[in-house]
Amino acid sequence: MNDRVRNKTGTTIVSLWTLVAVWLCLQSVSLAQSVGLPAPRLLTTMPMGGQVGSQVEVTISGEYLDDADHLTFSDPRITAVRKLDSAGQPVPGKYVVTIGADCPAGLYEARVMTRLGISSSRAFSVGALREVVQTKANTSLMTALELPLNSICNAAMTARAVDHYVFEGRKGQRVIVDCATRGIDSKLDAVVIIADAAGRDLLVERRGGALDFKVPSDGRYVIKVHEMTFKGGPAYYYRLGVWESPADAPLVRMPTTRPVNSFSWPPQGLPEVATTTEAEPNNERAKGQKISLPCDLAGSFFPAADVDVFEFEAKKGDVCWVEVGSERFGLPTDPAILVQHVSRTGDEEKLTDVAEFSDIASPVKVSSNGYAYDGPPYNAGSADILGKLEIKEDGLYRLQLSDLFGGTRSDPRNIYRLVIRKAAPDFALVSWALHMELRNGDRNAVSKPLALRGGATMALEVVAIRRDGFTGDIDLTMEGLPEGVTAHGLRIPAGQSRGLMLVTARDDAPRGIANATFTGRSTIDGVAVIRPCRVASMAFPIPDAWGEIPSPRLVADVPVAVSGLELAPLTISPASKEPLTVVAGEKLTIPLNHTRRGEFSGSTLNLRTMGAVFERAPAFNVPLTADSSQAILDTGALKAPPGDYLIAFYGGVVTKYRHNPDAVPALEEARRQAEQELQKIDAELKNLTDASKAALAEDKSEAEKSLESMTAKQKAAAAALATATERLKTATEAAKPRDIVDILVSEPIAIRVLPAEKK
Structure with missing residues (x-):
């Protein structure tokens, strides 16, 4: 059954079980965040992996995961369905993941589709060993978790403590202890220790390496794990593997993301x-x-x-x-x-x-x-x-x-x-979200997924490593996009190393997701050459780059998604979709249309130009209160040679953003229903109380049982009302307008510079 239906006026009616997911998402949102429009980010999965050919229940958490539904992976041999409660309704944040028997061991990307589109990814490990999950505190020798050889434990680091595990070893046995952390997107810098049964240290690893341990005698051995500075919490998760290895075998570690x-x-x-x-x-x-x-x-x-x-x-x-x-x-x-x-x-x-x-x-x-x-x-x-x-x-x-x-x-x-x-001669390509000087050193812009609002354009910087003297042009393409999404590559010119990819969603683009193919194309020695363009992202968003070291990595695929529900606050587009022509040496006037869907701080927007020689053009202002403006480019001053160009304008805009205001009426209704239910139970409880007092002796026991049952219902109803009230308060607060500065990129503009007439 769909969790969302439309009423006759086209507005969204959210069923009450969905409101739980909305509220849980809002709990994780920092209302003080001031840089970057909200983007869905998957931050944790528990467990962080599973065994080939098994099923595992996975719990997720993150930011802006409103209406999260499909959990997807970068390999179709890993699938997920939502976990259902006893009433057949999805349990917020919980999925049953099936890992196919034909799925190779390795590292994959996990993402969740949300109200705002596809989330950022989180590494998900698939291996051949038995998997267990840390479910209770194990911060002492007395509470150490038994970890059989040839198994992996999924755990979150306990803050200001040391997690303890025990395993049985035989004399002469070679045991490998490997703790996956940064390589699976965790914030944990782990110290891993093998100790004897009394907890006395035998072997220590502080630099992220594996422990190669030759068991000195039969008995129990302790593994101790702690964060280098004793931090902990959900973001400090780890996979602790313990397995036996032949004496002469090379040391093989758990899979890791690529730099x-x-x-x-x-x-x-x-x-x-x-x-x-x-x-x-x-x-x-x-x-x-x-x-x-x-x-x-x-x-x-x-x-x-x-x-x-x-x-x-x-x-x-x-x-x-x-x-x-x-x-x-x-x-x-x-x-x-x-x-x-x-x-x-x-x-x-x-x-x-x-x-x-x-x-x-x-x-x-x-x-x-x-x-x-x-x-x-x-x-x-x-x-x-x-x-x-x-x-x-x-x-x-x-x-x-x-x-x-x-x-x-x-x-x-x-x-x-x-x-x-x-x-x-050859080339290799990598890309990442466009970087700008926004506020407070915030790095949110460089960790957001390709999740587009209707009417938005997102820019990716593309960088080339040129091999063996290759100097030619590199044309950029992105194909296999969702309906209503287009991509335009701003070429990497001959001898240069930087280009851009602009991905644009139409205003009316429907909600959707697709795995795109991102490539660069050139001609080398008369032969057409196509190379993949990899995408990089931060493992975690960095709200304050002065207080946390960024942790960038490559991602395995290029999913592109459209919200279908939320629109960009402002779209700047060329008045004409046809290429604009100008004679080399002359000035080109570009009429621009403004589609405004929100309110803004300030009256002007300062724009710069991206694309080839036009990046040298001076910045200019456009009015934020107008429906149109114009840009003027001087091809003479820029020394733009004849040819076809693709450009765009970009700048930082401060918008008054309201997060998911549509959730507020639904939560108001949920609170009203909870209040009515409590009032109904209060009335029934009063009647039962009066009846119990007047009951005859032989009926007293039955009346007291009914009174006890109704009292429990009243307690549950009161708790439900308190929860509904808190959810409404959180959603109302999130829906208040707040200033957020974000990167605005115009739709691409095609320009043709014609040769000047010879005098």
Whole structure:
């Protein structure tokens, strides 16, 4: 049965069980938030994963999850239905998730569809081990939770405490203890300890690694988990895995999300397994490993201060591209390469430096400290290596590969992949929500999902890493969108690294969701090349970037949704949908229409221009109280060459936003019904009280039973009225107008610059 029906006037009637979900959502909304129009964000699931081929009950929480219905996953082999109560009605925030037997182990995205569209995602793990859930306090040895080997416990960290677990071990057994936290979007920085049965520490991990434990004797062992600074709560969740491993098997950890800069790895066409492996000992000049070019080699920065030396022959005029992948695997490494020409006279060597390679610089300026607004908090660059090697003379060359700070690390899991190839021009793309200087260092803009209000345009910044000398244009496309949604890519021009994708929902776009395909297209050596564009987001919204370090990651897919219920406060669109033409060197006047649906603070809106050379245009003001305005672009001053362009205008606007005012009348009705029910029960209770007093002795017992039953009903009805009153109060408060500053982006505008007539 639908939880929502329409009356004859078209207004929404919300059934009473839905109001519970509305109220629960409103409890999590911070009314003091002043930056970014509300966006649905899924913040926690409990548990955070499940076993292949099983069913698990999942409880969700988040922000602005009004009317949450479908829980979806990035793989169709994971499905969910709402949990129903005894009356057959959905239980707010609870789902029954089915993980198919054919679903591979790994990490997936979970999202929920809401009144405002699709929510942000939360990592959901699928594995082969048995799953359990922490359901009661286990903050002492006496209350330690029994955790069988080869199982995973889903838990939330207890604040200002240490969670305790126990397992049985046999002498000589190899036991792996792995605690997934940041890699599954948690805020927890875990300290994990293996202790003996008395709680005495045996092995400690403070840096997010796994514990590789050889059991010294038969018996019980304790695992202790706490946050590094003893924080806790629902956002500090974790998955604690304990399993037996063969003595000679490599250590395999639980799956983790990918860092943003991993979008540029691997190079197109690189085999999954390297063709060559590092052969130790190769960390001395006299023991350099002989290789031939091109080369694809796998190795590790181990032991501490390891320097791997490779030698190869090359001829004058040879040009190679050198790439190293390591930090982009999510490892704490910083590769560096020195290439030298080697000439020998007898037993003496003369070494001439040819090239040094270190970091892959970010293609665009990023935030200087991860907090400030002098750039986005995402970094498309890497501590890995991508550089050009030009050979000036025939002979022997020596390549030394090291981890710049490897002297403080000694872990064989710090692996690398060294690729030396002939030029293979290519590109890789990553995107994130448009970043602007809004208030108080707020990072909400860069963590919101692609959930569109009707009449809204959302902009994504797109950044390219160019490989091996590729300099061509990159056209951006997004396809497979919901009904009523269009996408327009603002091209990444030749030799540049930044473009934009504008996603627009029509005013009348119906509620819907679709998984979009986001790509970049170019022509390389006469061949059409299409590459995926990955999307990055913050694991958690950051209301105060000065007080919390952002935690960005890549997401697995690109869902786009439309609310269908809420409209953008303001839409700015070109008066004509046809391309506007202007002769190069002349001024272009662009008529703009304003569709106003709300009230605003201030009388003007300052707009800037996005798109190619037009980004150099000066900012301009438009009136917020008018239905139209115009923009003037001077193609002469901007030195815009002839061609076709797509631009848009954008700026920060302060709107007086009311959150879900339609919920208030329904909650008023729910309170009225609760009040009437209580009044009815009060009257019945009074009659029963009078009847009990007048009852004959033989009827006294039955009358008292009826009185007791009705008293319980009165207590429940009074509680229901109190709850309904509180829900109404919360919804009424949320529906009051409050100033929120948000990024406004106009609909895209097509411009054709014509060549000037020759004099």
